[in-house]
Structure formats: C-alpha cells, structure tokens
Amino acid sequence: MTDRILQFLRDRREAGRDTGPCLVVDLDVVRENYRAFAKALPDTRVFYAVKANPAPEVLGLLARLGSCFDAASVVEIEQVLATGASPERISFGNTIKKERDIARAYALGVRLFAVDCEAEVEKIARAAPGSRVFCRILCDGSGAEWPLSRKFGCAAELAPRVLEHAHRLGLVAHGLSFHVGSQQPNPRMWDGALKAASAVFRDLSERGINLQMVNLGGGFPTKYTKDVPAVKTYGQTIFRALRKHFGNRIPETIIEPGRGMVGNAGIIEAEVILVSKKSDEDKMRWVYLDIGKFNGLAETTDEMIRYPIRTAFDGDRTEPCVLAGPTCDSVDVLYEKSPYPLPVSLEIGAKVLIEGTGAYTTTYSAVGFNGFPPLETHVI
Numbered sequence: 001m002t003d004r005i006l007q008f009l010r011d012r013r014e015a016g017r018d019t020g021p022c023l024v025v026d027l028d029v030v031r032e033n034y035r036a037f038a039k040a041l042p043d044t045r046v047f048y049a050v051k052a053n054p055a056p057e058v059l060g061l062l063a064r065l066g067s068c069f070d071a072a073s074v075v076e077i078e079q080v081l082a083t084g085a086s087p088e089r090i091s092f093g094n095t096i097k098k099e100r101d102i103a104r105a106y107a108l109g110v111r112l113f114a115v116d117c118e119a120e121v122e123k124i125a126r127a128a129p130g131s132r133v134f135c136r137i138l139c140d141g142s143g144a145e146w147p148l149s150r151k152f153g154c155a156a157e158l159a160p161r162v163l164e165h166a167h168r169l170g171l172v173a174h175g176l177s178f179h180v181g182s183q184q185p186n187p188r189m190w191d192g193a194l195k196a197a198s199a200v201f202r203d204l205s206e207r208g209i210n211l212q213m214v215n216l217g218g219g220f221p222t223k224y225t226k227d228v229p230a231v232k233t234y235g236q237t238i239f240r241a242l243r244k245h246f247g248n249r250i251p252e253t254i255i256e257p258g259r260g261m262v263g264n265a266g267i268i269e270a271e272v273i274l275v276s277k278k279s280d281e282d283k284m285r286w287v288y289l290d291i292g293k294f295n296g297l298a299e300t301t302d303e304m305i306r307y308p309i310r311t312a313f314d315g316d317r318t319e320p321c322v323l324a325g326p327t328c329d330s331v332d333v334l335y336e337k338s339p340y341p342l343p344v345s346l347e348i349g350a351k352v353l354i355e356g357t358g359a360y361t362t363t364y365s366a367v368g369f370n371g372f373p374p375l376e377t378h379v380i
C-alpha cells in the first residue's frame with residue numbers, strides 16, 4: 001500500500017470518476033523490486049515475464065533500468081520493442097509457438113527461443129535458422145500457490161536428445177530452463193531442478209556440446225496474506241544450489257520474474273454492490289463486489305491466490321463471508337470454501353482495497369462478459 005496510490009484514489013473519488021473497479025500501479029515499487037532482484041542475484045540477468053503486466057509504462061521503466069524480457073507471443077514481442085528495447089533483450093519463452101510466429105519473431109530480430117521437444121526444434125530450425133535455443137525441463141513445483149502442472153517442459157532425461165537435435169540442425173544448443181511454480185514460497189525448490197540441470201550439462205558435454213545457460217524461471221513470490229521470504233534469501237539459496245551442483249563451473253544464469261516484479265506494485269479499488277443472506281437460518285453473509293473472476297481476479301480460481309483486502313471499517317468486529325463477483329456466472333465466486341473475514345459493518349456502496357494485484361489481473365480480465373468492461377488501469 002503506497003501513499004501515492006491512496007492519493008490517486010482519493011483524487012479519482014473526488015472527481016467522481018470512481019464508477020467502476022480500477023487497478024493502480026506504482027512504478028516506484030516496480031523500480032525497487034527490479035533493484036532488489038539485481039542486488040539479490042548480481043550475476044543473473046533479469047528477463048521480466050511480460051504477461052504478468054504488459055502496461056507500456058511498466059515495460060518502459062524496466063527497459064530503461066536495463067531489464068531483458070520473456071515474451072510468449074508476437075504481440076508481447078512487439079510491446080517490448082515499442083519501448084525502444086532491442087530484440088537481443090527478448091527471449092521467446094513459450095514452448096508452444098506457431099511456425100509463422102517464430103518466423104515473425106526472427107524477422108523482428110529475436111534469436112533466443114524455448115523448446116521442450118524435437119518437433120518444436122524443427123520449427124525453429126526452419127523459421128529461425130542459427131538461433132539459440134534452451135530446453136525447458138519439468139521439475140517439482142510442489143508448494144507453489146499457483147502451480148504450473150505438466151503443460152510445459154519435458155523430462156530431464158529427454159533434454160539431451162532435444163538439444164542434440166537442435167545442434168545437428170544448426171541451432172545453438174544454449175541451455176536449459178525450468179519453472180518451480182508461481183508464488184513459490186520455498187527457495188529450496190530450485191535445488192532439485194538445478195541438480196537435474198547439472199546432469200544434462202554433463203551428459204551433453206560428453207557428447208561434445210557445451211551448454212552455457214540456465215534459465216531459473218519465475219516463481220518469486222509477492223506478499224499476499226502470508227509472509228514470504230525476501231528476495232535476498234532466494235538469491236542466497238539459489239547461489240548455494242548452483243555451487244553445489246555446478247562446482248566452480250557455474251553457468252550463465254537468467255531469471256524471469258513476473259509476479260515478484262509487479263505484484264505488490266498494484267492495488268485494486270472495488271465497490272461492494274450487495275450484502276445479503278441466503279436464508280434466515282444461514283448466518284453466512286454473501287458480499288458481492290464489482291470485480292470478480294472475469295474482470296481481473298482469475299487467480300482466485302480454486303481459491304489459490306488469497307488477496308489481502310482492506311476496508312474503511314477495519315478494526316471493527318469481523319465475521320467470515322462468501323465473497324463473489326458481479327457476473328451472472330456461478331463460477332464467479334472468489335472465496336467460499338475458506339470464507340473471508342470482513343467487518344460486520346461493511347455496507348453496500350463501501351469501497352474495498354485489494355492488495356497485491358499488480359500481476360496477473362489486467363491480462364486476465366475479459367473483454368466484455370455481461371457487458372463489464374476490462375479492468376481500468378492507471379500507472380503512476
């Protein structure tokens with residue numbers, strides 16, 4: 001919560017512009033986060049994961065600070081290039097790409113691509129000849145609050161074959177990547193992935209292919225309702241794991257923070273539309289907000305991300321309530337399995353502040369479901 005954001009919201013209210021929910025992002029916080037990453041992992045290059053928040057002001061600031069970028073589509077690549085950053089600072093990190101999009105990225109100057117199978121390597125060899133590729137491996141992401149399942153990456157045993165195939169087709173077998181799950185509260189989860197990575201490095205070096213780089217992915221948490229370790233602790237723990245598995249031949253490393261870079265820089269102001277009960281016997285209040293799963297809070301799916309919520313009535317007695325969004329879809333309930341404690345004095349029309357919403361909110365907001373507009377955003 002920053003004074004600049006609170007002041008902005010006060011001005012917006014006084015001007016009568018507070019007609020719908022809005023996200024306010026404070027660039028000062030993004031700048032502090034970038035510096036904290038750079039300090040905690042001094043030999044590691046930062047590739048900001050654009051999908052977390054692609055606001056032009058956020059990308060522009062990070063470009064000026066010297067960040068590189070992890071992009072997942074041609075549009076994200078173009079958003080980065082629009083800041084003036086050169087294409088050498090972009091990694092096309094999605095393992096699932098159309099060949100024509102690879103060709104377009106190549107034409108725009110991008111030369112670094114993610115793969116996780118031989119078929120993807122072949123597309124890159126045809127559409128982006130001579131480029132550098134890194135192979136994403138599966139790893140244990142347990143403990144992550146927003147886990148990434150098995151959709152991306154191959155078993156580490158397969159990686160040497162994938163990268164050897166790349167090498168044979170004239171690509172540069174550059175390295176490996178993994179992602180330990182988003183909002184990963186345990187810095188020791190990088191250890192197992194780095195162990196697997198070091199085995200692939202050894203295997204390939206025996207075949208005459210010397211990998212250069214390990215992409216440590218994202219996963220760095222932001223603070224929601226629970227405390228999380230500082231980024232410094234992640235840096236130290238990851239560095240120890242690198243030493244342990246690579247000895248004095250530590251490869252080049254990169255990180256791809258998304259949530260950890262912008263999560264705590266944003267606050268959503270929303271409004272209570274309705275407070276009601278389902279029956280006389282039912283003690284549980286239902287609180288309906290003008291924001292829900294379809295206009296910004298998609299990460300409440302399965303109640304995985306639990307946002308801190310502030311109200312003007314904080315300090316009053318609280319009672320748990322079911323918190324729901326405004327649309328006519330019954331999936332649009334934010335917290336019900338674990339009801340959310342809110343002040344009993346909370347009334348219809350009251351404003352609530354939803355903290356830690358700088359990442360994965362605007363990009364997850366539907367275009368017009370039930371006529372609700374995409375999430376209004378201000379970057380200050």
Ligand SMILES: *Cc1c(COP(=O)(O)O)cnc(C)c1O
Pocket residue numbers: 049051052070093094179181182183217218219220256257258259260
């Ligand atoms: C989404 C994504 C990230 C960012 O993850 P966070 O947990 O938000 O830091 C990093 N790398 C890749 C490949 C991603 O898809």
